[in-house]
Amino acid sequence: MARVTVEDCIDKVPNRFELVLLASHRARMISSGAQLTLDRDNDKNPVVALREIAERTVSAEDLKEDFIHSLQKYVEVDEPEGEAEAGGEPAGYIAQGEETATADDSEIAFDRMSEEELLRGLQDLVPPDNREDV
Numbered sequence: 749m750a751r752v753t754v755e756d757c758i759d760k761v762p763n764r765f766e767l768v769l770l771a772s773h774r775a776r777m778i779s780s781g782a783q784l785t786l787d788r789d790n791d792k793n794p795v796v797a798l799r800e801i802a803e804r805t806v807s808a809e810d811l812k813e814d815f816i817h818s819l820q821k822y823v824e825v826d827e828p829e830g831e832a833e834a835g836g837e838p839a840g841y842i843a844q845g846e847e848t849a850t851a852d853d854s855e856i857a858f859d860r861m862s863e864e865e866l867l868r869g870l871q872d873l874v875p876p877d878n879r880e881d882v
Contacts, residue, residue: 774797774801778796786800
């Protein structure tokens, strides 16, 4: 294909804005080392990405899922919900004031520091331009 246009791809991805997002995401994937599904033919990455979408060598749905996944800061894992405990509270629930950790929280450890300890620590810090070891 000598030249690819939006019209070549619009039947694969009906929304032009979504097409641009998916093609740019695919072009970034190519520039970071993803395997090409077509011969490059001396084309730049965005053109190769649009050609791949137009010729359906990459799935638009797979690109969309990968794009969404790349934007997520926290990936939620689908786990079956546990049965409610005898107290009627959901599994893993800790009543207010209760200090015990559940199995989910056993890996998390926090340092406890009083306000006075924090202030003392901040007062001991030396500004960067007043340090002798620099």
